[in-house]
Amino acid sequence: MTTPVNTATDHDTDNCPVVVVGAGAWGTALACAFSRNTSTVLWSRDPAQLEQMVQTRINARYLPQTRLPDALMLEADLHRALAHVTERPNQPASRAGLVILGTPMAGLPAITEKILADLQATGGRILGLIWTCKGLDAQSAKLPHEIMQTELEAADKTVPIGALSGPSFAKEVAQGLPVALTIASENEALCEATIQTLHSPHVRVYQSTDVLGVSVGGALKNIMAIACGISDGLELGDNARAALLTRGLAEMRRFGVALGAQASTFAGLTGLGDLVLTATGDLSRNRQLGLAIGQGQSPQVLLNQGITAEGARCVGAVLERARTLGVNLPISEAVHAVLFEGLSAQDCVTQLMTRDPARDI
Structure with missing residues (x-):
């Protein structure tokens, strides 16, 4: 899949790169918000949906009235998307970044497993995995952080994790209207990176340790x-x-x-x-x-x-x-x-x- 080239030159170089996994309404809205501050890739599991977004710069299925920022890159291959935020031992120029999981609760275990498998295969390092879904798993009755911990233990992998939450409608965030969010994690570096990368005149980010x-x-x-x-x-x-x-x-x-x-x-x-x-x-x-x-x-x-x-x-x-x-x-x-x-x-x-x-x- 051919992706748009990120031509933005005004991003703060201190901000870490970001990949948003999931091109639903909330994933797309967050990708729009992150791309205003840093180099950002949006991944979609649906190649047809992504091709349509590449051609029109609009997510017609979920946010039909919002044009995607020119700086936002689009990707249909998960491995290539993750490469954008993975620091690898054999690639000195690579840089660790954040993976934002814009998937619903039902898809959280499977996509987390795939991401951890990719990191295992490449020996790569990321700054953290951040989920945005809200709820409990209908089958296991687990909360998102419990699902993430289970997947990390199964993969025998240590990755900082956190939740990005707060009162927010995707449509308004995508349009750049004011919003306040909370990043919750016990990992201070992950919180700092999220705040620095997402905080803007339109997005205010608060910190919590109470995941x-x-x-x-x-x-x-x-x-x-x-x-x-x-x-x-x-x-x-x-x-x-x-x-x-x-x-x-x-x-x-x-x-x-x-x-x-x-x-x-x-x-x-x-x-x-x-x-x-x-x-x-x-x-x-x-x-x-x-x-x-x-x-x-x-x-x-x-x-x-x-x-x-x-x-x-x-x-x-x-x-x-x-x-x-x-x-x-x-x-x-x-x-x-x-x-x-x-x-x-x-x-x-x-x-x-x-x-x-x-x-x-």
Whole structure:
């Protein structure tokens, strides 16, 4: 596949190179943002999609209204894409960079395995692997960092890892509108490289060491967004939405702390911030699913149509882990009952409102 030549000359040479793996909406948006600061490659597993982007400089499938920056390079071969950020012993000019995983939860184990295999084969070194997906794996009930740790152990490989998260819609990031994100990792060098490479007048990046808390916030906010969408679809009013947001935040924090996360994380961008955006923003797929259900559409029909709502995919796994911890998640339980157990949207509201009184914590 012929790729556009990166002709940009104004990138900061201190910024490390980046490859974004996955040309969905969020992967493409992040590639656009990174390419404004540093040498960036976007990899797509679909050669036809990539060829179309090469010809038109538009990702028609996911971001049809956004033109890709001229500096952004496109690649269909994963090995060649990774070579852009891999420092190799026999190539003195090579430079270690960041691999940003723009794949959904379902694709995280497989793509991580392929990347680690490539690094093993070449003896190369990268600055780190950063995932952007949010949720729990439906089969294993693992969070993203647990999946990454499993893959690293299987490959007998040591690579710094981290999560890039926060309240963000792909469309707005691709357009260069202001956004604040969090890079969460226990590796200081990875955090510093991410901040230096992504931070700009349009993108503000904060640092956290609470990878677990960031992952939990990213997973449960999608479930709460479905609940808020159902409430708005039923036209229950602003008071009901405010109650769901507040109690949803408490549910997120309760679950996260039980797993070992820091309570303070849930008051930040990846907790409250992401919850508010996803539960109230019109671009939110999880909110849109809830709205459609509240307006009378069948949950099973909607899910069978292939609607991508991570909250629906992970709510069962969340409840599975919550039960092993002895943690009560009433909103998550109600959403699961509506999606998969035949509970009507109105009965869902009744179920939540008639629960026994509890402390507001």
